[in-house]
Every structure is written in structure tokens, then in C-alpha cells.
Amino acid sequence: MRRVVIAVIAAAAALAFAPAPTLAGPPLARVTGSVSKGFPNSGKLVGGKRWKNTRWARQRAGRAGSWGTPQMIQLLQSSAHKVAQRYPRSVLMLGDISARDGGHLPGHHSHQSGRDADVGFYVRDAAGRPLQLERFVRFDAEGVAVGDKRAHFDDARNWELVTAWLGDGRVEVRSLFVAGWLKARLLKRAEQAHAPKTLIERAQLVMMQPPNAEAHDDHFHLRIACPSGQKGVCFDDSLDRTPHAPAGISAPSGDGG
Numbered sequence: 001m002r003r004v005v006i007a008v009i010a011a012a013a014a015l016a017f018a019p020a021p022t023l024a025g026p027p028l029a030r031v032t033g034s035v036s037k038g039f040p041n042s043g044k045l046v047g048g049k050r051w052k053n054t055r056w057a058r059q060r061a062g063r064a065g066s067w068g069t070p071q072m073i074q075l076l077q078s079s080a081h082k083v084a085q086r087y088p089r090s091v092l093m094l095g096d097i098s099a100r101d102g103g104h105l106p107g108h109h110s111h112q113s114g115r116d117a118d119v120g121f122y123v124r125d126a127a128g129r130p131l132q133l134e135r136f137v138r139f140d141a142e143g144v145a146v147g148d149k150r151a152h153f154d155d156a157r158n159w160e161l162v163t164a165w166l167g168d169g170r171v172e173v174r175s176l177f178v179a180g181w182l183k184a185r186l187l188k189r190a191e192q193a194h195a196p197k198t199l200i201e202r203a204q205l206v207m208m209q210p211p212n213a214e215a216h217d218d219h220f221h222l223r224i225a226c227p228s229g230q231k232g233v234c235f236d237d238s239l240d241r242t243p244h245a246p247a248g249i250s251a252p253s254g255d256g257g
């Protein structure tokens, strides 16, 4: 009963900040049963969906952030499944998404509203065979793991993952934080694989090394756009807290891991 009351209050609160209802669709809470509130670095998650491990995707042990919007969970699962279909024995390794109700998640600035996820890179050995590591490892510009020469950044599978994210059609990728030198490897792979020009241009745009945060050379930080129908409640990008920033909302920056 208490859960129902909370859900009703949450839905009412969400609607209070929503744009005036139109004839276009049902009220917010009935669209997805979940609301991504506020900003990635100042927000909440209402009615989030819990991550469940599968054969092709699992979360690192001991993570507190196992909740996301249904769209995020669906995107992570379907993209990992696509990669595993093309490259058997692929297992995506997930880091944090968000806490159950969103809000501050230890070790992160963002990850507050169910639309950010840390995703480990696919790794191969020197012979090209999938290598399953139990932690995130950093890769240099040659694609070799720092401190572990047997592990290589798997250009083909990581590009396949980016392709699955950008080609989903149901979810819009807002940004994808990754180190500049790994972005260069992925774009090179895209050219080699004769990826469509529009896809390469889109990848060029969304992949970025955040200027005021860690380089993201040991994982992707995936951020998806607000669910449709939640404009006015949900804001795509982080709130800029730097003192000299122009008023308003910045492009993704300083988000940490």
C-alpha cells in the first residue's frame, strides 16, 4: 500500500512539472511507468527497472547502481545481445547505472537519473580471441592494456557495440564518453568495416573525451536522452556547476566516471 501511495505521489509530482497535457498521448506515468527526473548530475529515478545478468551481459560484482530507466536497461541488453550474436562468447561487462531511486551514487557526479551507464570495453588476446576480464582496464593508443600486455582493446567488437547503440532506433544516445585515442581507433575500424557515412558522422559527434573529467580509457560512459514525453521534467544534459559558466545547461562536461 505504501508503495502505491509513493508511486501516486511521485507521479503527481512528475506531472506538476510536466508541460500542459496535450491530445498527443496519455499522462507521463502511464507512458513507461518510470520517470527520469531532473539532470544527470542532479536528479532522481522514479519507477526504475533493475538490471538482471544474462549470458551476454553481466554487471561487475558489488556495484550499487543496478537501476535504470526501462529504455536504458533495454538498450544495454539488446546491444550486448547483438554483439554476442555476431561474435559468439561475447559478454558485456557493466559497471554502475543508477541507484534504485537515483540521486547521488558514490564515486560519480552523474548517474543520478537512470540514463547513465558505465560499460567495460570488449577485450581480446593477441590471437584475437575474446578475453573476459573481471575489472575495467585502461588501454593506450596502441590498444594495449596498461600493465597487462596480453589484453588488447577489441576494435571490432567495441565498434559493433557502438553501432548497436547508435542504431537502436528506440533510444537516442546523447553522448558517449571515451578517450580520444580510443575514439580514433573506433572510427578507423568503422572505415575499415565500410560503415555507412551517416553512422560514422553520428559516432564522430557523440563520442567525446570529457574535458574536465577522467579520460575514460577504461570504460565507455553511455548517456541516453530523456524518454519521450518527459520533456520539462527530464533534462538531457548535466547542470553546469562551474562558477563562470554561462547560465543554463552545459554540454556534457565534468561528469566523472
Ligand SMILES: [Zn+2]
Residues within 6 Å of the ligand: 108, 111, 116, 117, 118, 221, 256, 257
Ligand atoms: Zn560513468
